[in-house]
Amino acid sequence: xxxxDFDDMRFRGAIGEEVTVTVExxxxxxxxxxxxxxxxxxxxxxEIIRFTLEGDTxxxxxxxxxxxxxxxxxxxxxxxxxxxxxxxxxxxxxxxFAIRTFRIFxx
Amino acid sequence: MKKRFLCILLAATILLAPVINAQAxxxxxxxxxxxxxxxxxxxxxxxxxxPAEAVDDHGRAVWKLRWELHTLLQQKIGALKKxxxxxxxxxxxxxxxxxxxxxxxxxxxxxxEAGGLNSDLTASPIVASLPRSPVAKPSPAPExxxxxxxxxxxxxxxxxxxxxxxxxxxxxxxxEIAESELPASECNDxxxxxxxxxxxxxxxxxxxxSNVSNARTRQExxxxxxxxxLFSILIAKLLKTRGGxxxxxxxxxxxxxxxxxxxGAAPTTDGATSIVSKxxxxxxxxxxxxxxxxxxxxxxTTVTFRFNPAGxxxxxxxxxxxxxxxxxxxxxxxxxxxxxxxxLSFDTSRGDTAGVFTGNRQQLSAVSAQIEFLxxxxxxxxxxxxxxxxxxxxxxxxxxxxxxxxxxxxFNFAENKPGTFKDLALQAWLEQTNGLIGxxxxxxxxVERINRIAAIIRKQADLIPVNxxxxxxxxxxxxxxxxxxxxxxxxxxxxxxxxKGKVFSLDYLNKREVNAPDTSSFTFIGAxxxxxxxxxTANGSFTFFxxxxxxxxxAGPRPGRFRDxxxxxxxxxxxxxxxxxVDFWFSGRYERLLEDATTFGGxxxxxxxxxxxxxxxxxxxxxxxxxxxxxxxxxVANRTExxxxxxxxxxxxxxxxxxxxFSKLKPF
Numbered sequence: 001x002x003x004x005d006f007d008d009m010r011f012r013g014a015i016g017e018e019v020t021v022t023v024e025x026x027x028x029x030x031x032x033x034x035x036x037x038x039x040x041x042x043x044x045x046x047e048i049i050r051f052t053l054e055g056d057t058x059x060x061x062x063x064x065x066x067x068x069x070x071x072x073x074x075x076x077x078x079x080x081x082x083x084x085x086x087x088x089x090x091x092x093x094x095x096x097f098a099i100r101t102f103r104i105f106x107x
Numbered sequence: 108m109k110k111r112f113l114c115i116l117l118a119a120t121i122l123l124a125p126v127i128n129a130q131a132x133x134x135x136x137x138x139x140x141x142x143x144x145x146x147x148x149x150x151x152x153x154x155x156x157x158p159a160e161a162v163d164d165h166g167r168a169v170w171k172l173r174w175e176l177h178t179l180l181q182q183k184i185g186a187l188k189k190x191x192x193x194x195x196x197x198x199x200x201x202x203x204x205x206x207x208x209x210x211x212x213x214x215x216x217x218x219x220e221a222g223g224l225n226s227d228l229t230a231s232p233i234v235a236s237l238p239r240s241p242v243a244k245p246s247p248a249p250e251x252x253x254x255x256x257x258x259x260x261x262x263x264x265x266x267x268x269x270x271x272x273x274x275x276x277x278x279x280x281x282x283e284i285a286e287s288e289l290p291a292s293e294c295n296d297x298x299x300x301x302x303x304x305x306x307x308x309x310x311x312x313x314x315x316x317s318n319v320s321n322a323r324t325r326q327e328x329x330x331x332x333x334x335x336x337l338f339s340i341l342i343a344k345l346l347k348t349r350g351g352x353x354x355x356x357x358x359x360x361x362x363x364x365x366x367x368x369x370x371g372a373a374p375t376t377d378g379a380t381s382i383v384s385k386x387x388x389x390x391x392x393x394x395x396x397x398x399x400x401x402x403x404x405x406x407x408t409t410v411t412f413r414f415n416p417a418g419x420x421x422x423x424x425x426x427x428x429x430x431x432x433x434x435x436x437x438x439x440x441x442x443x444x445x446x447x448x449x450x451l452s453f454d455t456s457r458g459d460t461a462g463v464f465t466g467n468r469q470q471l472s473a474v475s476a477q478i479e480f481l482x483x484x485x486x487x488x489x490x491x492x493x494x495x496x497x498x499x500x501x502x503x504x505x506x507x508x509x510x511x512x513x514x515x516x517x518f519n520f521a522e523n524k525p526g527t528f529k530d531l532a533l534q535a536w537l538e539q540t541n542g543l544i545g546x547x548x549x550x551x552x553x554v555e556r557i558n559r560i561a562a563i564i565r566k567q568a569d570l571i572p573v574n575x576x577x578x579x580x581x582x583x584x585x586x587x588x589x590x591x592x593x594x595x596x597x598x599x600x601x602x603x604x605x606x607k608g609k610v611f612s613l614d615y616l617n618k619r620e621v622n623a624p625d626t627s628s629f630t631f632i633g634a635x636x637x638x639x640x641x642x643x644t645a646n647g648s649f650t651f652f653x654x655x656x657x658x659x660x661x662a663g664p665r666p667g668r669f670r671d672x673x674x675x676x677x678x679x680x681x682x683x684x685x686x687x688x689v690d691f692w693f694s695g696r697y698e699r700l701l702e703d704a705t706t707f708g709g710x711x712x713x714x715x716x717x718x719x720x721x722x723x724x725x726x727x728x729x730x731x732x733x734x735x736x737x738x739x740x741x742x743v744a745n746r747t748e749x750x751x752x753x754x755x756x757x758x759x760x761x762x763x764x765x766x767x768x769f770s771k772l773k774p775f
Contacts, residue, residue, distance in 0.1 A: 007325040007332065008525050029486050029495045033507035040507040042499040055192060056521070060514065062335075062507050066486040066602070070297050093298055093317070096310040097591070099335040099510055105523050 001080045001104065003088055011080065011088075011104045013053045019104065020078045021049040021059065028071030028094075031064035059102040065094040077102065138179055145176035173224050178519075178529065180221040187214040275536055275572040294561050296554040304729070308359045311339035312568070316561035319544060327541040328564075330518050330526035338513070340564075341533075342588045344571045349581045354588035357595075409472065411452045446482070450475035457621065474617045477632075483608025491605055502597045509590035516583035532575035540567040607636025614648075623705040625653040626670055642679040646696075648672065656702070656711060666702040666711070673698040690727040690736075696720070704748040712749050720745045725758075 001017065004010040013019065023032050023043060030045035036059050043049065049059070065071040073092040080088040092098050149172045157165035187210055194207050292300035292309045298317025300309040315336040319326055328337065339358055347355035451474055455462060458469035483490065520526035528534040543563045551559055614630040630648035637643060649672040658665040677694035698719040705711050725740030739759045747754055 004523065005325070005525075007322045008329050009331045010523060029491070031495065031499050031503060033499060033503045035507055035511040038511065040504050040511060042496075042504055044496060044499075058520070060507075060511055062503070062510055064503070064598070070299055094314065095299075096307055096314055096339065097335050098314075099338075099514075101331040101334065101514065101520065101526075103331065103520065103523075 001077070003080055003082065004105070006088070009090070009100060009102045011077070011102070013057075013104045013106050015053055015055070015106050017053045018079075019049075019051055019053060019057075021061075021102075022074075022076045022078075023049075023061075024074045026072040026074070027067055027069075028064075028073075029066040031066070032073070033062045035060040053104060053106050055106055057104045057106075059104070061100045061102070063092045063094060063098040063100070065097070068095065071095070075100070138183065142176060142179050142183070145172050145179070148172050149176065173227055174531070177221055177224040180217055180224065183217050184214065184221060187217065272539060275532065275539065275575075276570055279570045279572055279574075291562075291565055294554070294557050296557065298557065306359045307339055307357075308343045311336040311358075312561050312565055313557070315340075315564055316557045319560050320557045325525075327525075327544060328537060330520060330528075334510075334514065334518070338584060338587055338591075340568045341571070341584045342591075344568050345573050345576060345581065345584055346588060348573045349576070351581075351585050351588055354585065354592060357588070357592050409452050409454055411450055446479040448477040450477075472619055474619070476615045477612055479610070479612045481609060481611040484606055484610055485608075486602060486605050488605075488608070491601075494601060494604075498597065498601055502594045506590050506594040509587055513583045513587040517580055528580070530575075530577050530580040532572040533580065536567065536571055540564065543567065607642075610634040620705075624656050626650050627653065642677075644677045644679070646673070646675040648675075656705060669701050671698055671700045671702075687729060689729070692723075692725050692740075694723045694725075696723075700748060715749060715751065717751070718745075719748065 001011045001013040001019065004012050021034075023030070025032075025045065030043075032043040033040055034043050034049055035041075036049070036051060037057070043061075051057070051059075061075070063073050071094055075090045075092060077088045077090075079086045083089075090100070092100060149169060152165065152169050152172065155165075191207055191210050191214065194203055194210075198204075198207075292302035292305050292313070294313035294316055295301050298314045298321075299305075300313050302309065305313075315328065315333055318333055318336070319328060330337070342351070342358045343355050346352065452472050453470040454472035455470060457472065458467060482488075486495070514520070517529060518526045519529055528537060540563065544560055547556070547559055547563070610633070612632045614628075614632060616628040616630070618626045618628070620626070628648050628650040630646050632644065632646055634642060634644040650670040651668045652666075652670055655668055656666045673696060675694065675696035677692055679690055679692040681688050681690050683689075696719075698721075700716045700719065702716055703711050703713055704715040721742060721744040723740050723742045725738060727736040727738045729736045737759065740757070742754075742756045742758065744754045744756075746752060
């Protein structure tokens with residue numbers, strides 16, 4: 001994959017390319033769900049989201065927090081060319097409840 | 108007569124358009140039928156020449172219908188492209204190939220129609236006739252990769268940028284409805300409100316401002332990153348005037364404070380209003396000034412500083428609030444220090460300038476330390492793991508589904524560009540807001556920038572053009588609000604159960620007397636919760652002298668090392684009175700004085716050893732969003748330490764959490 005716009009979380013990939021997404025919680029209970037191809041699932045702590053690009057793909061994730069003093073999630077997308085360790089890293093800080101929508105466009 | 112009839116017809120069409128549209132959607136969810144309906148309505152309107160006084164209304168109605176049709180056609184184009192792609196890669200028969208060719212022909216026709224509509228939309232007299240906004244700034248230029256034509260988004264941007272600020276302001280709710288009743292909270296450098304009990308709305312404003320401020324390249328509000336915060340703002344402002352006031356209140360209501368944090372002075376220091384120590388440690392700094400005395404007859408004023416050593420170490424290293432907290436996660440020593448709290452109490456009646464708090468050694472009246480051995484009130488505790496997993500699997504997934512549905516209903520995001528609101532007025536509002544953020548001086552950085560951005564967003568939130576937002580968007584936001592409220596209530600219920608977990612800690616208190624011997628006290632504190640967030644706390648303590656006091660008379664016996672032992676218990680219960688949560692407490696304490704008591708002057712008062720029993724009833728009156736509470740208590744005692752007479756007394760004071768002020772003032 002290639003990064004199109006970091007802040008807008010847009011990427012470009014190729015049909016058949018595999019994408020992995022890892023999430024690590026800091027100072028919060030791990031409360032994460034994701035919606036891929038319209039299907040919503042929980043993402044338990046330590047599990048990885050893994051999928052193969054078959055067309056334009058939208059990955060929407062929700063994050064919640066349990067400590068009013070602040071918490072953080074580290075979200076890593078691989079494989080992104082040009083990023084350190086080929087991983088594009090986002091930090092999702094909260095509270096409040098957060099939604100992130102990653103869009104991957106295929107050529 | 109004919110003109111008058113046309114005027115009435117147009118007005119009725121415009122007024123009823125959302126109703127007709129909603130009913131049409133309820134009556135049929137088939138997009139093909141909706142497309143046909145919009146085509147027919149456009150034909151019907153275009154065929155009628157409007158009277159001069161209704162030209163603008165006519166143009167708006169036609170434009171709106173064309174836009175709805177264009178949106179549906181774009182969706183159809185996407186579905187056709189997907190089918191063609193899928194069939195091409197998965198089929199090989201002649202029959203399938205014929206069908207794919209047919210789909211391609213339909214695709215071409217739909218694209219032609221959508222292209223024509225796009226030209227009509229961008230060239231519409233209603234769009235062209237609107238004066239360009241003198242304030243609105245153009246959106247940042249798209250990056251080279253994102254330059255491909257996007258008809259839908261171009262059309263939205265073209266239309267949205269022509270809403271004048273005046274037009275949007277006219278469509279906003281009146282200030283007395285739109286503006287918040289609560290004082291606006293400042294934000295700290297971590298994007299959190301500095302007020303102690305912030306609302307979801309306060310949190311969203313600060314988080315949104317922080318997200319924008321910390322962006323790598325695009326310092327603007329983006330649907331992909333900021334959707335949850337935009338939803339919160341829309342719930343607070345849009346639903347307040349469009350039928351969802353209870354949801355708006357849910358978002359704007361300040362959060363309640365935890366019951367288990369000890370902010371005031373420990374009970375054995377002079378001037379404390381509570382007679383029982385509680386478990387739980389505030390993260391960095393607790394500060395309280397309390398008037399009155401629960402135990403002694405002397406009146407005085409005690410200022411207590413209560414802080415966390417791990418945070419202070421990091422503070423001295425000038426690492427800042429958040430960095431310090433994060434670094435403690437991986438360090439065993441710092442983990443231990445995180446579970447400790449140290450308190451310093453100053454008696455302002457002491458020293459050269461009595462009555463004025465100087466914080467010097469003369470006024471230092473007590474030093475305390477607290478160590479937590481067990482805290483089952485941490486939501487991350489292993490024992491709650493399964494409950495959280497079930498919560499995410501049920502409530503989290505239900506909310507995630509609703510988020511996805513509301514996203515599709517509210518935003519356009521299929522194109523390789525920043526997403527836009529489907530609602531034109533909201534998109535115009537968003538672009539104006541981003542324009543104002545873009546105007547902000549780039550030299551302003553850090554927490555000041557976050558607060559400047561937050562101020563812009565807060566002001567703009569009051570100007571959301573609620574009267575122009577279409578019913579579909581209102582319905583999507585309402586559905587999200589409903590699901591989010593259900594989710595939050597389940598989460599609070601789980602957190603309430605966790606708040607009833609056990610806490611066990613040890614307190615050490617070193618009292619520094621003026622003339623009498625200094626004392627040290629060790630207090631074991633156990634706490635647990637019951638139903639209804641009732642908090643039960645029990646203490647057991649003993650106190651000894653650092654030096655044996657002098658004998659009362661030269662010939663008399665010298666008092667021993669141990670001064671007293673005590674047992675105490677407290678029940679705290681939150682009660683909601685109107686919109687305010689008041690914490691009530693009942694407590695009792697038994698004390699056995701093993702030696703005669705001494706005065707501040709160091710004189711031993713004869714015949715004062717013996718039993719002391721104290722009962723207390725009190726309550727905390729909070730002030731929302733300011734983190735201030737007024738504790739009031741009534742105490743009944745069979746005697747005091749110095750006087751063997753029954754005593755009934757009332758005490759009052761105020762407490763606030765110093766974390767809040769520290770975060771605001773922190774210069775690093």
